Amino acid sequence: MKNSTVVVAATVGVLAVAAVGYAVYFDSKRQTDPEFKRKLKRDRKRAEKLAKAEAKRLTEKSTQDIEEFLATATEEDYPTSMEEREQFCMAQLSAGEELFVKGPENYSLAAICFYRALKVYPAPAELVMVFQKTIPPEVFTIVMGMLSKDVQSKEEKYYTVFPPKEMNVKVEEKPEGMDVNGQRVMRRGLVATKGFTKGEVIFTEAPVISSLEPSLEGKNFCHYCLKEMISKDLMIPCNSCSVVVFCSDECRTKAGQEFHEILCTKNLLATSTGASATPSPAQALREYTKDSRNVVPGLLAKFLAKMVHDESLNSGAEYNSFDHLERLVYVEKTLGPDEEKEIELLKLALGANIPGIDQFITEERYLVMKARLLYNIYGISSAISPSLNVKPMPETHRSVRDRPITGAGLYRTTSYLMHSCEPNTKIVYSGRDHTVSLIATETIKAGDELQIGYIKNGKQSTEQRRLELFTKYRLQCSCALCEMTD
Template sequence: MFILPAALAFYRALRVYPSPVELMMIYQKTVPEPIFKIVIELTNLDVKDRVEGYYNKFPPQSLGVKVETRMVGDISKKALVLTKDVQVGEVIYKEFPIVGALDSDLQPKGLYCTQCLREVEPSMSIKSPESPVYEAVYCSQACQSLAKPQHHNLLFTLERPLPPQIPLDEITPEKLEARRKAHTQFADYLKNQAYGHSAPLLVARFIARQVASEMNKLIPGSSGIPSSQDYAGADDEEYLLADHIERLRYVEITPPQEELKLITAVLDTVLPGLDSLVTEERYSTLLGKMAYNAFGVYYDGARDDKPAPTARPEDIERTRTPMGTSRQIGSAVYTVSSYLAHSCDPNARPSFNAGNSQLHLIANRDLKAGEELTVAYVDVAQRQDESVEECRRRRRMELARGWKFACPCERCEREGTTVGSEDEENIGDESRVEKNMQRFESNEGPL
């Protein structure tokens, strides 16, 4: 009688990992045969449906935007397009992130909510005594109760990682010690990232959240872990987090071996077997997706106390923010806003007026239904000490280093008098990436 729900749960867990071969092998060894057979059948049935129907249902119509395929030169790409008219200054939509993280230098200070990135009065904040190695601080009970089951328990505490209804192997003192050691090492690694570099934490939280969500569905009658109110469509009935993430663009990143080891150790000591699911390839792809799609979160005029970066410019993690990454307090990834393309003369801008990581997309001018929405990924304003040419060069350099593309926007075209040497310098890298993206977007399916 439990066979069908069990098969569904395993099947959903399988979908957490778009390259599911290893998980299939684990299932074959560990789950009863009738369940395994159902999982196989579900997998075959499902793939076509998921690939074809996705953009009809996502983003939700109520947001007033849709994803369309458009041609840029001879490259087809996905564009976020208005389905309603808006006026200058209007909020086009609001969106909560699927995952967010404070900048590593702010995390230990306890001045911002670990979950929603809101500024908190230290005397009013909720501390998490269960994880001394990673000082999580929350602005509210609501944020704490979202963070703990979504990712915090799994990554940074010794608490039972799964709900009590799900059986686990016996937890011995040795196992707890191994877990403590693994998450301490991971937390230390994160803290020692001098300049931002929050992608590893974003990936770890994302994986933890998927695992927790899928495992929760094993409980009869449960529909998974409660998610924050209105972030668009993530992990709803129709689609899972993995469905959203697998469609997003990414940059190619080779992660330090140490980083991968630290994360897999955390996963393995929490739930043995999990580590084998995060292969190097899978990890790099997720890291590249976080790097390509993360927005910088800032409010109240942004910060200006961050020390200048010491790493080489090409090694600095950049987030999409018109203020420049150095002025953000943290990074966050959004399912809908990931589709916003860059323009050096953007028709919209992200705003965090709610004083947390909820993104409000604001129109920079009057816009009509059918227009593609754009934002600035970098600071595109001409600085006092810059000529038009220098400003163009600076922003194109940042775009090429951070997102690996040569900006095709009208402003760049208008302001470009000659083919600058910076274009020559980056062209090899950029064209390679564009080719990858085209391949990726033309086949739309799981990687």
């Protein structure tokens, strides 16, 4: 036994010495024999050529595989229920793994599996990071290429599916005012797709999200649709808190599902019966909005909660609330003490119920979201009572009303209306809730651009109007009225 081990070790030793000897021989031969050198060079060139051809073939195969896959892939290929999605994801991940270990020939097919796993994984960005560390770089590159194609086609498709046809408008690039250098500014605005007579309703739209003027919260105004309730008997309280009321069971249910489950201050009630009544994070946010009279932080809290709700619905809708918000114009904002406070409050109020929201609400993202809201929200006047005593909203919002503003809302399509001091449309809240109707105030032909007044145009001079438009919207209006009185 011992002997044979020695024999094996000795043999290995001999072989090793022989190999080293051969390498030395080979090397000296290479350095001295010119014919041998040329042959080596030829061999290397041939090998390089072969490798190049092989790489080209693999790339072509991969491109073809991916194109074939993308051409036939639809959203219907993916399961909708949570359990099915999880199973599907696991199956795709292991299929991808089995494929890539078989070698480059199967890289594109492996990439398709990983891409399909990403489509159903709840936190795709995290999975991408895992892929980066665990799958071959060639496969990873193909997956990333597929993702960027996805983003691109989603980007291109957006304005072909939005706004919905039945709204009678489409989005087109139009000039709006001048920039500081006197250059025309181009912006996406709304154009009518059919004609309207004066007084006709062009479209009606419910908001992505709306919020009451903070001082009206808990009074006789619906927390969901902002409707005023004339009798206290009509008020339906929240099941868990005594802070908000609703005008109907439907509004209560919708609010609960979309945002109030997350933002309800029920925790406060639970603790206030005890010795300490530390406000819950949701209550702290509510108090801040009441004190500051700022409606935007509350709107944003609801917006983010609703975004999570949209995602969990798996409704098959291609674009979620965030996709809509992301495309809206804004005037850049800088971080001030208000925003620092708001970010902190929002993280706390949403953090307990939305894991990961902490990382999502970065300073930069918060500032852009807030700026987008400030540019695009409309002041809503849903009140019936003429004597309602509400102070004007301090934050920027579009409104030409003399009636009290009862809240604010963000609308997908209405946001695209551009400003004119002599607009051809106006918005009304005919249902006395947060649903807007856009009304033609003059005859409109198909193809006409639709404008709205962002600010009141009463007895102000052109100078005053310009100053207000510039301060709020960085807009140097060049409408007919402004040009005429120049």
